[in-house]
Amino acid sequence: MKPFISIVVPAFDEDERLGVSIEKILAYVQTNNLAAELVVVDDGSSDRTADIARESASKYPGSVTKVIRYEQNRGKGYAVKTGLMSAEADIAIFSDADLSTPIEELPKLIDPIRAGQYDVTFGSRAIDRSLIGDRQPWRREQGGRVINFVIRKMSGLEFADTQCGFKAFNMTKFRPLLDLMTIDRFGFDVEFLYVAKFHGLKLAEIPVRWNDVAGSKVSVFRDTRRMFNELRQIMNNAKKGVY
Ligand SMILES: Nc1nc2c(ncn2[C@@H]2O[C@H](COP(=O)(O)OP(=O)(O)O)[C@@H](O)[C@H]2O)c(=O)[nH]1
Ligand SMILES: [Mg+2]
Numbered sequence: 001m002k003p004f005i006s007i008v009v010p011a012f013d014e015d016e017r018l019g020v021s022i023e024k025i026l027a028y029v030q031t032n033n034l035a036a037e038l039v040v041v042d043d044g045s046s047d048r049t050a051d052i053a054r055e056s057a058s059k060y061p062g063s064v065t066k067v068i069r070y071e072q073n074r075g076k077g078y079a080v081k082t083g084l085m086s087a088e089a090d091i092a093i094f095s096d097a098d099l100s101t102p103i104e105e106l107p108k109l110i111d112p113i114r115a116g117q118y119d120v121t122f123g124s125r126a127i128d129r130s131l132i133g134d135r136q137p138w139r140r141e142q143g144g145r146v147i148n149f150v151i152r153k154m155s156g157l158e159f160a161d162t163q164c165g166f167k168a169f170n171m172t173k174f175r176p177l178l179d180l181m182t183i184d185r186f187g188f189d190v191e192f193l194y195v196a197k198f199h200g201l202k203l204a205e206i207p208v209r210w211n212d213v214a215g216s217k218v219s220v221f222r223d224t225r226r227m228f229n230e231l232r233q234i235m236n237n238a239k240k241g242v243y
Contacts, residue, residue, distance in 0.1 A: 003064065004035040005110065006171075008083030008094040010076050012043040015052045017215055021099045022056035026063045028103045037064040041083040044073035076165075077188025081178055090172055096165030098213035105208045109168035112204060119201035120174065120193065122167040126160035128207035136212045143220055147227060151190055154231050157197065159205045162189050166208060173201055180243050186223055187230025194234060195243050 007025060011018050022040070029036045038057065042050040050069040057065035068082060080094050091113050093106060101123050109121040125132060126148065135141060144163065151162055167189070177199060183191045197203055237243060 001035065003037040003089040004091070006037050006039055006084075006087030006089040006092040007106075008039045008041065008080060008087060008092060009097055010041050010043055010079035010083060010094065011045065011049050011053070011097045012073060012076070012079070012217055013045045013047050014049050014097040014217075015045070015047040017098045017213065018049060019052045019056045021097055022053060022065075023059060024099060025095075025103050026057065026060040026065070028106070029063060030060065037066065037088060039066045039068065039083045039086060041079040042067065042069035043075070043079040044071055045069075075185035075188075077181070077186070077191075078184040080188065081181060084169070084171070084175070085178060087171060090170070091168065092171050092174075093168040094165070098215065100213050101164065101166040101208045101210050105166065106168075108206050108208055109166065112206075113168055113170050117202070118204040119170040120167065120196045120203045121206050122159075122162070122189075122193070122203075123164040123208035123210070124159070124161040124205045125164055125208075125210045127205065131207055131209045133209065133211040134213075140216075140220065143224065147224065150228070151231065154235055155190055155194055157190070157193055159193065159203075161205065162193055164208070164210065167192070170201075177201075182237060182242070183230045183234065185230060186218070186227050187234060190231060191234050194238065198238075198243050 040053040050067050053067045084092055091110060112118045112121055148161055177195050180195055181191055
């Protein structure tokens with residue numbers, strides 16, 4: 001039977017955080033009787049990420065979980081694209097492996113897509129700060145503000161927070177656009193939104209609950225530098241008519 005929703009989780013060296021998250025997701029799916037498939041993408045981890053994914057999923061015998069693994073680390077963007085490409089449902093959502101946005105927030109993104117109101121919905125940590133529980137360390141929070149400011153200036157997108165790891169898609173409209181995407185690391189969120197908007201899809205930034213979870217794999221210096229390079233690449237692509 002075709003699933004109603006595909007839940008994609010990109011995972012890189014997540015053997016410590018992933019098990020609990022998978023169990024929470026599958027428990028949520030079961031409790032709410034969702035016809036869901038879970039797609040875990042192991043992005044070239046050097047730890048037991050893929051094994052943990054299979055072991056945790058096996059605790060939910062009725063559930064449908066696919067574990068995709070490739071040997072070389074390619075970046076979160078590549079992992080999310082790989083997951084979305086294999087998603088079978090007409091609506092897909094991706095979530096960070098640490099469930100910083102609790103899976104219970106799923107209807108906030110899914111319902112407007114199901115209703116045909118929007119095509120791409122994405123969590124935001126900037127619209128309603130009262131939803132933020134445990135905050136990131138001050139330096140990272142400020143870094144996030146600066147990055148989102150630069151993203152707005154460079155891309156012309158008017159969203160307050162493009163980087164939250166909780167985004168949902170009407171796959172009938174979004175799947176064809178995946179072929180146009182070029183960014184493999186953290187700039188991919190911006191490319192997704194830019195290309196979707198350019199093609200006339202309806203986008204909505206939606207405030208969601210969010211909690212900082214220890215164990216982030218993001219390196220502020222390395223990944224910020226890469227992010228700026230990727231932003232430049234997106235704007236060059238736009239200029240050259242790649243999209
Ligand atoms: N840092 C990093 N994360 C990746 C990569 N590929 C997939 N991911 C996943 O992308 C998400 C990034 O979340 P996290 O490390 O918590 O970042 P943060 O909370 O935004 O600082 C997690 O689900 C990672 O497992 C990669 O190459 N690098
Ligand atoms: Mg995180």
